[in-house]
Amino acid sequence: MAFRLCAARGGAGRAIARHTVGTAWRRHYASATQPYFPDEPKEPIVKTEIPGPESKRAIEKLNKVFDTRALNMMVDYTKSLGNYVADPDGNVLLDVYAQIASIPVGYNNPALRKAATSPQMVSAIINRPALGNFPQHDWADILETGILKVAPKGLNQVFTGTTGSDANELAYKAAFMWKRQQERGGRDVDFTQDEINSSMINQAPGAPPLSILSFSSAFHGRLFGSLSTTRSKPIHKLDIPAFDWPRAPFPQCKYPLDQYASENAAEEQRCLAETERLIKEWHHPPAAVVVEPIQSEGGDNHASPNFFRGLRELTKKHNILFIVDEVQTGVGATGKFWAHEHWGLETPPDMVTFSKKAQTAGYYYGNTELRPNKPYRQFNTWMGDPSRAILFRAIIQEIERLDLVRNTAETGAYLYDGLARLAERYPDEIRNLRGKGQGTFIAWDSPRRDEVLKRAKGEGVNIGGSGERAVRLRPMLVFQRHHADLLLERLERIFKS
């Protein structure tokens, strides 16, 4: 299959007047921007119920060997293109969920296809190295031209991993090693025999009673350490042993944020005060605070830059680390490459974790004190995957070539305005609209959320939810105005129904 991909005239549509709700959204797109995927469908195709008969057969077959109860939609990726996802029944949907926010530059993107068939990629697939012991000769180059090229300001080192949960746990381990090093008196102070012995039976002081502080409704993953910091939903946590780590309140802000600035500031102050109290008093002292720039899985909860600047100051004041979990917010979705760029921090975070749209994972850091004082302390067999690092490099090149972070900022602003107008007309359907100025990282609350998501499929749009009642938009970075128009049009149909 060979699809064409064009460079869009990124900002060409910026001056075009916004139209009111109820006009034909799509009429304007041709004049606004050239599509990145000229061969993309012009609109969704809905041929059958979803799942249709072919999908049902495939689901039944799969269910015999693989749990399918969380299955949302059976997909034929070979027939998917750009922003459109296809199923085995010939249905083709505009996809604003994008594999739980993890497809960056469109299905079957030709530039990624080129990278995927390059000799370097093929070698990486069939000769997977144990990176810590036997790195490939061009690993530094792959990092520097890829993962590290987009490193957050102030962070020039990386430890690579495989998934978001893995990235966070690796960062937590780095935090604990750093904290104990501080307590011990520096990098050159060796472990005591008591530490060595007790570590082997999972007891203090070798296995120290330290913690990671996270926030109510946070999501940081599902492995044992990361799950201990996840606070979004009981279904993720029930029956799994967890560390006795502190949970601070995440601000429950009112939206739009700027309209309730003073109330929100007071709420954020309350949360910062409680965070500080926990840092000082929790019986297992935190080595780090971990936070998402926008809580995603937990319901798309926002706070102001002030809150995050406050957290940064608190962690500095109490000599603990500040870990920013950019697994879902990173790689352009908020209209900045990293969402924490919106905060105007004076001191960068100590660590920033990434995964999803990066298609690889890990944590960035800058302070070399965060390299453990001995080898093999932060280590595992694969330590990531060069094939995925090569893919991320191709993704970065595509983002740069098409100016996709700017596209996302602009398309997001356009989409937000359209949704705001819809919210005026359908105030019961769109409540607490949020994500203004945050690219396409937009959500709202719906009193009939699950029904809206289901009906959206019938209208040819694949949308996800977050938290208990939020509709979350997580389109790709190649989501353009004409897609926004189409989305708004289909949403209005649902709201009218």
Add this chain to the structure above:
Amino acid sequence: MAFRLCAARGGAGRAIARHTVGTAWRRHYASATQPYFPDEPKEPIVKTEIPGPESKRAIEKLNKVFDTRALNMMVDYTKSLGNYVADPDGNVLLDVYAQIASIPVGYNNPALRKAATSPQMVSAIINRPALGNFPQHDWADILETGILKVAPKGLNQVFTGTTGSDANELAYKAAFMWKRQQERGGRDVDFTQDEINSSMINQAPGAPPLSILSFSSAFHGRLFGSLSTTRSKPIHKLDIPAFDWPRAPFPQCKYPLDQYASENAAEEQRCLAETERLIKEWHHPPAAVVVEPIQSEGGDNHASPNFFRGLRELTKKHNILFIVDEVQTGVGATGKFWAHEHWGLETPPDMVTFSKKAQTAGYYYGNTELRPNKPYRQFNTWMGDPSRAILFRAIIQEIERLDLVRNTAETGAYLYDGLARLAERYPDEIRNLRGKGQGTFIAWDSPRRDEVLKRAKGEGVNIGGSGERAVRLRPMLVFQRHHADLLLERLERIFKS
């Protein structure tokens, strides 16, 4: 690059007389088997010290952005072939460590290259699905013709993951959910409000004080849950908070196992008794016992099939699960596809975890009671990686085509005999030789282990260690008699020096 690969006449050399140590090991190989990789070097090439000048430059460059203190050897994978690993200085070494036991069928294997450039693989790389929500239409087929085709007897289901640590933690989570379901009274009994509320603050009963029992010197990974069951070395565990889970003694057997059968049986009985005591008395009751068929990272420690059958019986008796960690032992290395096939179990393990040579990861299970009672309890964004599952399928096909499990059993027996003869001549160099009848999964203790490994590089052989003093052989499944001859010859040179 196009390398040829031949089907070897697998058993053709079986009748050839074993030669004594000191003869020219390699002379016999041509008549024994055809090489799988006809273009492989006939012997190692050592041009420079390792690392040589080119490698040193690459290491220096990499060290600026990536911790290189665990670096063993800088590798040029594009120039590596079959059992031979190349570095940027033109050194080409016989590799019997194989990326910490994770390369199954040789570097740049043409069959894997073909799979890696197939349209299905390319799509899997560039369109990575969120498998739990949006599986690809051919996912059941990929599983059935690949991962599940080699499922251990009695286990016909799989949950896929990304790494060995991930696989073990997923299995632990399944065990905890199963155990609590039992305690609660079955699949249909819902969570109490108290469980729901307490889970969110990491407290019992929602986050239950259950445990996983593991053994002294075990290695099961490095994330927080898996690390809590790892007991091999303090350097992995120091400064990382851990769960208060029980550690049972792993038998400290004498080698060769059959020569000390009665002493070993007594030692195993002692360990089983203590395991049972811990299962009954540990203050955080175990939901499962996890064990490696041969403890690998912890020093290549063996026990008899009786011990493992005893463990299986104990877990049944006390209604807890038996998890076999085949991350390092699986996929042919011990002369069976799964090492636990050596045990002759009456009841299969409840779960078997895999990674490394599979190039993907996950756990097998059979009992559908191990599917959690609700969706989204065992879930994450990617849930594995179809591109790696496709690669594993190609690996399985290659193993079948070349009869590589049998090759490994036979080459392993041949190699073991050669090492036994070397041990007779150099009893101070080869102590506690072990792995008889376990394919090429062979190890011995050396009083100057690190020096032997270092000197081996100079002799053109890449070997790894395990535990404090073991030399561990972990060749690929394409390791043949002529490679064994060469290895024995080079080892003898080292022992003579």
